[in-house]
Amino acid sequence: MRLPAPLARIWAIFMKELTQVRRDRITFGMMFGIPIMQLLLFGFAINTNPKNLPTAVHVEDNSPIVRTILQGFETSEYYDFVLKTSDPRESAALLMRGDVAFVISIPAGFTKRLVRGEHPQILIEADASDPAASSNAIAHANMIVSRALRHELKGALGYLSADAPPYEIVVHPAYNPEGITQYNIVPGLLGVILTLTLVMITGMAMTREAEQGTLENLLAMPVCPLEVMFGKILPYVGIGAVQTIVILAAAKYMFHIPFVGELWVLIVGVTIFVLANLSLGFTFSTIAKTQMQAMQLTFFFFLPSLLLSGFMFPFKGMPHWAQIIGECLPLTHFLRIVRGVMLKGAGFMDLAAPLRALSLFTLLAVVVAMLRYKRTLD
Amino acid sequence: MSDFAIDVRNLVKRFGKKTAVDGVSIQMPRGAVWGFLGPNGSGKTTTIRMICGLLKANEGEGTCLGFDIAKEADKIKANTGYMTQKFSFWGDLTIRENLEFVGRLYRMPNLKQVVNETLDTLGLTDRQHQLAQALSGGWKQRLALAAVTMHDPKLLLLDEPTAGVDPQARREFWDQIHRLSSAGMTVLVSTHYMDEAERCDHIVYLANGKILTQGLVKDIIDDSGLITFRAEGEGIRRLLNMLSDMPGVEHASYFGSALHVSGTDRALIEAAIQTVKSENAVWEEVRPTLEDAFIALMARAGSDRRIHA
Ligand SMILES: Nc1ncnc2c1ncn2[C@@H]1O[C@H](COP(=O)(O)OP(=O)(O)OP(=O)(O)O)[C@@H](O)[C@H]1O
Ligand SMILES: [Mg+2]
Numbered sequence: 139m140r141l142p143a144p145l146a147r148i149w150a151i152f153m154k155e156l157t158q159v160r161r162d163r164i165t166f167g168m169m170f171g172i173p174i175m176q177l178l179l180f181g182f183a184i185n186t187n188p189k190n191l192p193t194a195v196h197v198e199d200n201s202p203i204v205r206t207i208l209q210g211f212e213t214s215e216y217y218d219f220v221l222k223t224s225d226p227r228e229s230a231a232l233l234m235r236g237d238v239a240f241v242i243s244i245p246a247g248f249t250k251r252l253v254r255g256e257h258p259q260i261l262i263e264a265d266a267s268d269p270a271a272s273s274n275a276i277a278h279a280n281m282i283v284s285r286a287l288r289h290e291l292k293g294a295l296g297y298l299s300a301d302a303p304p305y306e307i308v309v310h311p312a313y314n315p316e317g318i319t320q321y322n323i324v325p326g327l328l329g330v331i332l333t334l335t336l337v338m339i340t341g342m343a344m345t346r347e348a349e350q351g352t353l354e355n356l357l358a359m360p361v362c363p364l365e366v367m368f369g370k371i372l373p374y375v376g377i378g379a380v381q382t383i384v385i386l387a388a389a390k391y392m393f394h395i396p397f398v399g400e401l402w403v404l405i406v407g408v409t410i411f412v413l414a415n416l417s418l419g420f421t422f423s424t425i426a427k428t429q430m431q432a433m434q435l436t437f438f439f440f441l442p443s444l445l446l447s448g449f450m451f452p453f454k455g456m457p458h459w460a461q462i463i464g465e466c467l468p469l470t471h472f473l474r475i476v477r478g479v480m481l482k483g484a485g486f487m488d489l490a491a492p493l494r495a496l497s498l499f500t501l502l503a504v505v506v507a508m509l510r511y512k513r514t515l516d
Numbered sequence: 517m518s519d520f521a522i523d524v525r526n527l528v529k530r531f532g533k534k535t536a537v538d539g540v541s542i543q544m545p546r547g548a549v550w551g552f553l554g555p556n557g558s559g560k561t562t563t564i565r566m567i568c569g570l571l572k573a574n575e576g577e578g579t580c581l582g583f584d585i586a587k588e589a590d591k592i593k594a595n596t597g598y599m600t601q602k603f604s605f606w607g608d609l610t611i612r613e614n615l616e617f618v619g620r621l622y623r624m625p626n627l628k629q630v631v632n633e634t635l636d637t638l639g640l641t642d643r644q645h646q647l648a649q650a651l652s653g654g655w656k657q658r659l660a661l662a663a664v665t666m667h668d669p670k671l672l673l674l675d676e677p678t679a680g681v682d683p684q685a686r687r688e689f690w691d692q693i694h695r696l697s698s699a700g701m702t703v704l705v706s707t708h709y710m711d712e713a714e715r716c717d718h719i720v721y722l723a724n725g726k727i728l729t730q731g732l733v734k735d736i737i738d739d740s741g742l743i744t745f746r747a748e749g750e751g752i753r754r755l756l757n758m759l760s761d762m763p764g765v766e767h768a769s770y771f772g773s774a775l776h777v778s779g780t781d782r783a784l785i786e787a788a789i790q791t792v793k794s795e796n797a798v799w800e801e802v803r804p805t806l807e808d809a810f811i812a813l814m815a816r817a818g819s820d821r822r823i824h825a
Contacts, residue, residue, distance in 0.1 A: 355604035357570055359621045360594040514589075515570050 164431040168438060175438070179445045179460075188271050188455020190218040191239040194232050197222070201249035203290050207260070210286025211242065216275040229263065233312055234482045235491070236474055239265050239272060239454055252304055259306045266311030267481045268322045271452030279307050313481045320393045325480045326449045328385045329472040332378055332408075333415055333443050334436070339374050340419030341432035349428050354515060363511040367504075371416045378412040389480075398483035407475035407489065410496045414468040417503035424510035443469040471495045521546045521671050521702035522567055524578030524585065529562050529571060536562045538725035539576070544704065544718075546670075549697045551713045552706035554722030555814065560706040561601055563722070564673050567704075568598050581670055594622070597664035601675040601706075603656045605663060607649030611640055614648050615663055622667035630666060638662045653680040661689065665696060672696065672703045678712065690715055710807045721810065723817050733806055740809040742766070744778040744802050745789055751796035762788040767811050778808050 141149060160166060193211070197204060211217040217240060223229050229241040243261040251258040262279055264272040284303055291304070314321045347353040356366065389395040418439070419432075426432035444450060446460050447469040453461065464470045471492035478484030478492075486493075522544040529537040537559040544550055552560050565571040567580050569589025577584075583591040605614045615634055619627045635641045638658055643651075651659060661677055674693075678686045690712065697703050705716065713719050713733065720730040729736055747755065752775045759768040759777055764784020768777045779785045789799060 350607070351600070351602050351604045352606055353604075354570065354600050354602075358568060358593060358596075358598040358600070359618065360590060361621055362590070514572055515565060516572055 162428075162431070164426065164434060168434040171438060172434075172441065175441060179442060183446060183456050183460035184451045185455045185457075186270065186451065187274055188452040189215045189275075191216065191271065191275055191452075191454050192220045192237065193217040193240040193242060194221050194223050194229055194238045195219055196224065196226065196229055196241060196243040198224075198246035199244055199248040203249050203252065203287070204244055206286050206290055207244070207283055208242075210282050211279075214278060214282045216278055216282070217242070231488070233263060233265050234478065234484050235488050236265065236478065240275065248305075255304060257304060257306050259308050261308050261310065263310045263312055265313060265482075266315065266317060267313040267477055268448075268452055269311075269314060269317035269319055270322075271455060272311065273317065276309050276311070279309070283307065321395055321481055322477065323449075324385075324389045324393050324395050325476045326473050328382060328389075328408075328476055329411065329447075329469050330444060330449055331381060331385065332412060332472075333469050334440055335381065336374055336378055336412060336415040337419040337422065337439060338433060338436040339377070340371060340416050341422040341426065341436055342429045343370050343374075344420060344423030345426050345429045345432045357512075357515065363508060367417075367420055367507060367511065371413075371420065374416055375412055378408070378416075382408050395480060397480050399479035400485065403484070403486050403489065404476060404479045406486070407472060407479070407493060407496070410493065410500060411468060411472040411475075414496055414500040414503060417500055417507055418468070421503050421507040421510065424507060424512070443467050446470070448473050465495070466499075468496055468499050471499075519546065520544055520579075521548070522578070522580050522704065524567060524576065524580070526576040527563065527566050527573045527578070528575035529559075529566060530574050535725055537566070537573075540722070540725070540727055541576075542567075542720060542727075544702065546702050547697065547700055548717045549693060549703045549705070549715075551716030551719045552704055552722065553708070553713055553719055553810070554728075558722040559725040560722055561675055564598070564675055564704070564706065568592055568596050568673055570598075595670045596673060597667065597669035597671070598673045599660050599664045599675060599677050601679070603653075603660060605648050605656075605660060607647060609648060610645050611635070611648055611651070611659060612644040614659070615666065618663045619666060624667055634662050634666050654682055654685055657681050658685065658689075661692070665701075670700075670702065672701055672705075674703065674705045676706050676708065678707065678709065686712075710805065710810075713806055719806075721813065723814060728813050728817055737804050737806060737809045740804065740812055741780050742778045742804040742808055742812055743780065743782050743785060744776055744804040744808050745785060745799055746771075746802045747775040747777070747789075747797045747799050748773065749797035751794050755792050755797070758792055759788060762791070764788055767808075767815055769811065771805070771807070776802075776805075776808055778804060778812060 140146070195208060197208070208219070212219055220238060223232070223241070226243075229243070232238045233241060241263040243263070245258065245261075248258045248260075260283065262276065264276055266272050280303070283305065311317065347356055390397065419436070422432055422435045422439075426435055442463060446456065446464040447453070447467050448464065449469065453464060453470065456464065474492040475489050475496075478489050520543050522542050525541045527537055527540045528535065540559070540563050552564070554560055562571065566573045567585060569585055569592050572586065577586065579585065580592045581595050585592065606617070609617065612631060612635065615631045616627060619631060624630055632641075635644050640659070648656065648659060657677055657680065661674070665672065678689050681689060693703055693705065694715075705712070707713060716733075718731065719733060719736060721728045721736070729739065731739070755775060756768055756770070759765055764779045764781045765777055765788050766779045768775065770776075777785060777789065793799065
């Protein structure tokens with residue numbers, strides 16, 4: 139039986155489209171790759187009630203009661219004691235670098251004063267630059283301590299378990315005392331916007347030459363790969379600079395985000411980050427055959443950057459494997475730099491680790507791009 | 517330094533299982549104008565790309581302008597102008613911007629002046645600010661030729677430069693090529709036009725990735741050993757099918773309004789013609805054309821037996 143004419147033509151176009159889609163391996167892969175990745179990331183990696191946040195303890199009183207309190211913090215699963223400090227300045231540095239999310243301090247004579255009914259203090263210093271990460275743990279602190287002490291405050295000490303707790307928990311939410319979400323989001327947006335635009339633009343700039351046949355001409359002229367790469371990337375460094383200025387201005391005048399640190403440190407960070415993204419985009423363009431594919435590769439990279447870098451969800455609240463992936467993404471390190479400088483006043487030396495990671499990433503991307511860039515048409 | 521502008525031996529290029537170029541050797545003296553001919557897919561473009569370092573040969577070696585094609589591609593590129601078969605300048609740049617870009621890559625002094633002169637010679641001064649993509653096919657070819665000759669290369673590789681160019685412009689194209697040649701440039705042109713082939717000093721004919729024959733036009737015709745008869749008149753339209761299957765007829769085909777019948781055995785051809793002779797067709801023996809020679813050569817070489825990937 140013959141199909142009616144319009145149906146036959148629809149069928150013809152349908153078949154042609156199907157054949158073309160199937161032949162474009164990258165597009166085909168992305169159609170399955172992106173949803174699967176989304177499922178995995180949203181399903182497993184993301185945790186809006188982050189637990190096991192790294193915590194430092196600074197204890198100057200070593201009694202059974204104090205040990206019970208600390209144990210209570212640990213078993214609550216909100217706090218994960220990663221180290222002990224004895225120097226208050228060190229705990230400040232730990233918070234600033236983001237090595238820990240909390241520092242719990244119990245002063246000398248805590249037990250003695252507790253027994254005397256003098257309501258001694260437990261100090262929790264929290265990195266509140268990301269309110270979402272710290273708020274749940276803080277909210278649970280009182281309950282954790284009172285539950286831990288329930289057994290201790292029986293018998294001889296029964297008089298202490300009256301109505302009000304016999305201690306006081308003092309919380310210092312550092313860097314963002316009012317818990318304003320924008321403080322965390324807006325500086326992060328700088329990184330997100332730079333990632334998306336720069337990777338995509340460079341990825342497409344090079345594939346366009348291949349797609350339009352101008353690459354053959356370019357290759358036939360005396361210009362070497364490194365020169366092509368620098369020449370292609372340079373204009374977008376300028377675009378990255380303009381974007382940075384616009385976002386920083388908006389952060390200051392529109393959102394009133396504080397800028398505690400030094401500008402030059404941020405500029406160093408932004409520069410390395412921009413180069414990292416541009417060289418990554420260039421690498422993508424050596425893999426993709428068409429502009430469409432370059433765009434898809436960009437999204438394949440952008441999605442985990444958005445979800446696993448600590449931009450949308452607390453980094454320390456993610457499962458271990460997700461943190462490992464996150465550590466490989468330039469955005470993760472850039473967020474540490476930009477939030478560190480703007481909110482925490484971190485200096486160059488405090489940010490040595492993320493700066494080093496970013497530089498390493500950039501170097502790798504440049505090397506891969508150079509190795510993959512073809513001098514010939516093969 | 518070698519006397520040859522191009523001196524390559526046994527070049528082989530494979531794409532997957534398919535051998536696109538299969539042992540091509542070319543020794544081309546400096547200052548010559550050579551024609552590169554052969555049917556579609558015979559490997560002309562691939563050979564040219566290997567010569568200027570755009571493709572790596574799987575086998576074979578050689579020099580171009582005295583530089584090793586495998587190792588010194590950069591030096592070859594600096595002294596060569598390569599016009600690609602498909603227009604490959606930047607459509608979203610203007611004509612002037614394209615020329616300036618090329619000029620800068622070759623680090624030409626007096627860029628502005630050279631570009632002005634080039635535009636003037638091309639006759640594109642009025643349209644210099646139009647986007648290159650807005651040019652018609654033939655004009656794109658002219659722009660490309662101007663762009664690849666601007667830096668005064670020692671060697672010009674032109675891959676079907678006159679495809680889609682009108683007869684008048686084609687003539688000018690060739691005048692230009694001969695002008696450049698007399699100024700000392702070496703020119704290798706691939707083409708499908710016989711009249712263009714006849715304007716070359718020397719022809720290389722490629723088929724199925726191999727050189728089938730090469731030499732002067734006259735020698736190629738003589739070497740083919742063909743005898744050709746030509747018929748004109750009203751009755752010839754019906755004769756083609758009848759003649760082409762007859763013994764001794766290597767090929768029969770129309771040339772304009774005339775019919776050419778060729779073969780190597782005079783007795784057999786004459787016998788064949790005798791069977792179809794009638795009043796309304798006039799037969800005469802003519803000198804075979806280059807096209808007759810090529811068609812015969814192709815038929816003898818057999819069909820393309822390379823694996824098609
Ligand atoms: N990049 C490639 N990948 C695979 N096969 C290729 C590639 N380039 C060329 N070929 C094959 O190599 C053979 C020679 O191609 P080439 O373009 O050199 O022919 P040509 O003589 O220039 O033809 P034309 O007259 O049509 O331009 C063809 O069969 C072609 O299919
Ligand atoms: Mg070709």
